[in-house]
Amino acid sequence: MRLEPIANPGPARIYGLPALALGATVLVASVLALIAGANPFATLGLIVKGAFGSKFATLETLNRATPLIFTGLAVAVAFRAKLWNIGAEAQLYAGAVMTVLIGMHSWGAPWLQLPVMAALSIAAGALVLLGPVLLKTRFGVDEVVTTLLFNFIMLLFVSYLVEGPLKDPAGMGWPKSVPVAADLRLPRIAQGLRLHWGFALALISALLIWVIQTRTVLGYQIRAVGQNPQAARFAGIPVNAVLVKTALISGGLAALAGFSEVAGLKGHLSRDLSPGFGYTGIIVAMVALLHPLGVVLTALFVAGIFVGADSMSRAAGVPTYIADILMAVALLFMVLAILLTRYRVVWR
Amino acid sequence: MTDPAEVLRLDRITKRFGALVANDAISLRLRAGEVVALLGENGAGKTTLMNILFGQYVADEGQITAFGRALPPGNPRAALNAGIGMVHQHFTLADQLTVLENILLGTRGLWSWSMDIAAARAKVMALAGRFGLSVDPDARVGRLSVGERQRVEILKALYRDARVLILDEPTAVLTPQEAEALFDTLRKMVAEGLAVIFISHKLNEVMAIADRCLVLRHGRMAGEVETRDTSPAQLAAMMVGAEVTRPQIAAGQAGRALLQLDRVTTPDREGAPGLKAASLALHAGQITGIAGVSGNGQAALSDILSGLLSPASGRLLIEGQPAPDRWTPAAALASGLGRIPEDRHKTGTIADFTLTENAVLETHVRPPFSRGGWMDWAAAAAHTRDIIEKYDVRCPGPDARIRLLSGGNMQKLILGRVLEAGPSVILANQPVRGLDIGAIAYVHGQLLAARDRGAAVILISEDLDEVMQLSDVIHVISEGRLSPPIPRGTASVADLGLWMAGEGFPHAA
Known part of the structure; x- marks a missing residue:
């Protein structure tokens, strides 16, 4: 073969x-x-019904999709430049930490302080990815290793914060941080809808990334560097500078996932803020073929499976692990499909 | 029907890649004791045909017979076991092993190593003596010259009792003297009844060595002729499908020096020498040719002129002024240099980008192609359509991906990209390698036209004929050293060959 x-x-x-x-x-x-x-039909039906079968279920799915859109975009942007950012999880937590730090005390009007929270979260996530990228461009250190290891460093750092300096005195001993001030929570999109503005921000980000990739000099340069760095360098494109800019965008997007989860949903920082959104973002980006609008659809699909599997499990007694397996299987099949669009198999 | 002397027979081999027919009913017969040349441009189907013979691809139709037995398709070992050996353009030797170890590599099981090394050595030495392939069996391959490595490759094939030897562009890396020695070896081999398939675009060599020529064009057989019944002009016509007129080349009118290297030295890297106190001046209205065997510092020279490399010592002057301190490709472009890179697939273009995206690769940061960070794709596409029309790029349109283009059309797009920027100095590094004769004539014509408009052109090529035909002044490059300028028509091939071999330089490096 x-x-x-x-x-x-x-x-x-x-x-x-x-x-x-x-x-x-x-x-x-x-x-x-x-x-x-x-x-099987009943099971699949229950998953779909559990994900999109009611207004409540749909909103739950949209809420779950929000961080996945951000991390999926973060990975898609980086992978376009062949910058293998496996550290969206760390960047997410960096954004979450910054959100709590800025948002624990209310010191200005929300219309001023919320954007500052978002901007500094973006900066924190960008900074976390900047280190590995500078190591890559200066010394050729493999960013897969460094970004991956940062995930563990960051998680330990968060553990320290929620057990120590940021520990919530009213938390009954639970390892969680002080909450974000009430007036600094992301408002709901409409009265009575359990859906916060983080989702809208995610959609806007996807559109923005799409526009950057197709319409701007930077987007063109990112694609050139990803497809053929040698030709890009020869043509006068500053390859390292483009990689750094890509990293800032990618890290910032992942940080927005942390910002939106803390300010929009949870209200505080904890070690289980993300059940691996940074890693699932890799699956989302790959299945979406790195297309920013595809990321939105894929994130909805993935979130739907997770939310739907929860509800199906309660009704049909099939373990929720089916959702994890489905994710893995979808990724494997999609990678295979990508391979087979470019190669045909010859038996013999 | 079967000829007892027939050693290899390809019968109506057809191979399709989607809509592209890479080989269309190609037949080839090879008899013991003859040299058959396989002629054709890149993309004519020579490589595909050889890949089918060696089992890399499976033909859609047709069959291969070696020594009277059908070769099973798709089995890379079958051709080797049948006694067919191949010397690739890029050698497949292990640098860290000795010549003898390289030859023995893969010929025996893992555990029988060192059993009969003496017998193997005797066999290698006997073969080397018989065919004039002198090489030290205990030398490490990493230390050998390119010509010697090629001899090792040939010995490797002969040691495996190859009766048919296929040589892919064997002279591209050799000096004229080394090429002549290779031809002597080939003549000895056919005298002993071996058969040779000689793949080349160089018509003079084909005329010198081959008994018969098979010409491929666009995947089809354009003709098969006995060499004694043909002429280079007829072969050229078969390759491109029409008589080719070589441009009448008048000497250029030399103007002021637009770019100078003043005793420039660069570090050696990865086995290739850097420049050693190299000086040259590129004058407006002149083509300066750089002749030499590949791997003698051409890469360093090309990188300096491309902006990829800064001199370690010595000066680079542009219009008499020192080049910018931060010497980058962008700085080179801003200084009025146009660069046609050696490898159009890896360096010159981005395969999955469209023609438009490739056409503005060097200019997209400037208006009209972008303003304030926003691309203007309409302007870029219009510019690309201009290039396609003006430079006769055969393609489905500006939105097609450039990987679909043949080498010649890809090069025309690069040529258009470079020339439309109006460069004052043009670096053309191997600008016609792998192109068909029609495309070669076109590229050469464009370089001459740019020269006549007052540009200073530097032509780096391993093809001595090309350098001698086009250049107003020639420098020979050897181990990083540049010869003094040799004006047009004052040196013979043999004179240049001596420089290429490193003789005549004041002191050895």
């Missing part, structure tokens, strides 16, 4: 194979449900 490159894949391959990958994912889900002793 060998792979032969395809010079010019047609639309059937480019769009058909990813669709097939999603179909195959559903098929695997059915088999898993069967093994768990449930009716």
Whole structure:
């Protein structure tokens, strides 16, 4: 068995194979449900119903999708430049820490202080990614290793903060931080809707990234550096500067996930603020083929599966682990689909 | 029907990649004791054909017979076991091993190593003597010259009892003298009944060594002729499908020096020498040719002129003024340099970018292509359409990805990108490597036209014919040293060959 490159894949391959990958994912889900002793159709139906079946469920899914859109965008932007940012989790927590630090005391009008909170969160996340990128551009240190390790450093740092300096005295001993001041919580999009402005901010960010990638000099340079750094350098594009700018954008986006989770949903910092949103962001970005608008759709899909699986599990008794398996399977199939759009398999 | 002397037979080999037909019913017969040349531009299908022979690809139709037995398709070992050896353009030797170890590598099982090293050595030495392939069996390959490495590759094939030897562009890396020695070896081999397939674009060499020529064009057989019945002009015509007129080249009118290197030295790197106190002056209205065997400092010279490398010592002067301190590709572009890089696939273009995106790669930071950080894609596309029209780039349109273009059309786009920026100095590094003759004539014509408009052109090429044909002044480069300028028509091929071999320089480096 060998792979032969395809010079010019047609639309059937480019769009058909990813669709097939999603179909195959559903098929695997059915088999898993069967093994768990449930009716596969009922199980899938319950997942969909649990995710989008009611206003409450849909809003829950949108809330869950919000941090995934941010981390997915962060990864997609970086991967476009072949900057392998595996550290969205650390950047998310950096943003969350900064949000608490700025937001624990109210010192100005919310319309002033909220943007300052967001801006400094972005700066904190950007800073966390800046270190690994400078190590990469100056000394050739592999950013996969450094960004990954930063996740653990950051999590330990957060543990220290919530057990120590930022510990909530009214927290009954739980390791969580002092809360963000009440007037600095992100408002809900509409009265009575359990959906905060973080979701809108995520959509705006996706649009903004799309515009940057397709319409600006920086976006063009990021793509050039990602596709062929040698040719980009030869053509006079400052490759290292472009990588640094990419890192600032990517780190900032991931930090916004932390900002929006703390200021919009939880109200405080804790060690379990993110159940791996930074890592799931990698899956979201890959399945979305690094397209910013695709990230939004994929994040909704992924969030839907998680929310839906929770509710399905209660109703059908199939463990929620099915959601994790589905994520992994979707990623594997999508990577395979991407490979097969560019290569055909030759048996013999 | 079967000829007993026939050693290899390709029967109507057809290979399609989607809509592209890389090989369309190609047939080739090779008899013992003959040299068959496989001629054709890049993209004509030579490489695909050889990849099918060696099992890298499986042909859609057709069959291969070696020594009367059908070769199973898609099995890389089958061709080797059948006695077919290949010497690739890029050698496949391990630098850290000796010549003998390289030759033995892969010929025996893991645990039988060192059993009969003496017998192996005797066999290698006998082969070397018989075919005039002198090389020290105990030398480390990393220390050998390119010509010697090629001999090791040939010995490697012969040691495996190859009866058919395929040489892919073997002379591209050799001095004229080394090429002549290679031809002597090939003549000895065919005298002993071996058969050779010689892949080349160089018509003079093909005329000198081949008995028969098979010409490919766009994946089809354009013709098969006995060498004694043909002429270079006829072969050229077959390769491009029309008689090619070589441009009539008048000498350029030399103006002032636009760029000078004054005793420039750069560090050696990765086995390739840097420049050693190299001096030259590029004059307006002149083409300066740099002749030399590849790997003698051309890369360092090209990198300096591209802005990728700064001199470690010595001065780079542009219009008499020192070059900017921060000497980068962007600075080189701003100083009026236009650069045609050696590797158009890896350095010159971005394969998955469209023609438009590639056309503005060097100019996108300036109006009209961008303003205040925003790209103006309409202006970029209009500019690309101009280039496509003016430089006759055959393509589906400005939105097509450049990987779909043939080498010649890709080079035309790069040429358009460089020339439309109006450079005063033009670096052309191997500008026609791998192009068909029609595209070569076009590129050369454009360089001459730029020269006549008053640009200073520097042409770096391993093809001595090309350098001698186009240049008003020639420098020979050897181990990083540049010869003094040799004016047009004052030196013979043999004279230049001596410089290329490192003779005539005041003191050895």
